Amino acid sequence: MRLGRALTLRLCATAATVATLLGSTVYVAAHPKDPSAPLQPPVAKSSPVPTRAPQASGRIRIEPGVRQTALPGITFTHVS
């Protein structure tokens, strides 16, 4: 009884494996890759103008005694 059940399970597993193999073979044969198919999404064309490499983000610290405002500055400090 036990021997028959084990044999049945083995046959089922083998059949499932063979069926999967055959199925995938048939699917791949029916869907060949088309090298001329457009890419989705399309790849952006490279810019003719080189762009600046991203810079490391800066760090800023302002002591609590210095107030800040959302208004634009009347002037600014900068490299000269």
Add this chain to the structure above:
Amino acid sequence: MSAELARPTVWAGVLSRRFDALGGECELYALDVTDAVLDSAQARIEAAHRRFTRFESDSELSRLNAAAGTRVAVSEELEALLRLALDAHERSGGLVHAGVLPALLAAGYTRTFADGPTVATLERSRPLPPLDEMLEVEPGRARLAPGSALDLGGLAKGWLADRCCEQLGPNALVNLGGDLRAGGPGPDGEGWPVGFASRTVLLADLGAATSGTTRRRWGEELHHLIDPRTGLPARSDLEEVSVLAPTAAEAEVLAKTALLLGRDAGEIWLDGKVSGWSLT
């Protein structure tokens, strides 16, 4: 050099002036003053430009450089600036060094930036000796060691911004090519609004300055900021440092020192010394 540009008054009661000098744009703002006060401050800045430029052979600085090895008479203003240079050198551990002119010339910065650089000859670059071995200052006189020459660049701008701000009165703002000093409570009584890195801060009796290698650059590793430890253009992991300090001159010294130290050491150097900093 002094072509004045029209600029609208941005706050009621604020008189403003904008002109080119000291190798960049200068801006003056003041409340409750007359045009004559602005005229006087502008004249002082233009006179300082003629006195301290290294690009004119007859400037007082050029004559001091040309007389290296000899003790020469210096004006009160140049003497004050030379003393500031010695003090800045000491307080920065030798990093803010006015004696970089030979190194700047070797890097190709031999004429105004608008005229363009010349060929760099860096192979003979050496670490600079301490400034107090190159420069002696006594009342009314100064002496440079033979072969030495000074560039007062940013120090002169910061120093002059502080003095001109005082000259303009109790409520004024002076920006000399990015080195600025704000005095008094500003137009609304809360401080002068000034762009500082990505923020706007309200400055009352504070200075600000930025040091960096992003401008006056003419090659991969060629720019105007000389590291006196090598005699070469600095190689820092920072591109710009902005600082808020009690005066523009202090801010200039602290910003340049931090940039030469680099990101980690620069941050440690600035902490506790300044009212604000930005490292990029």
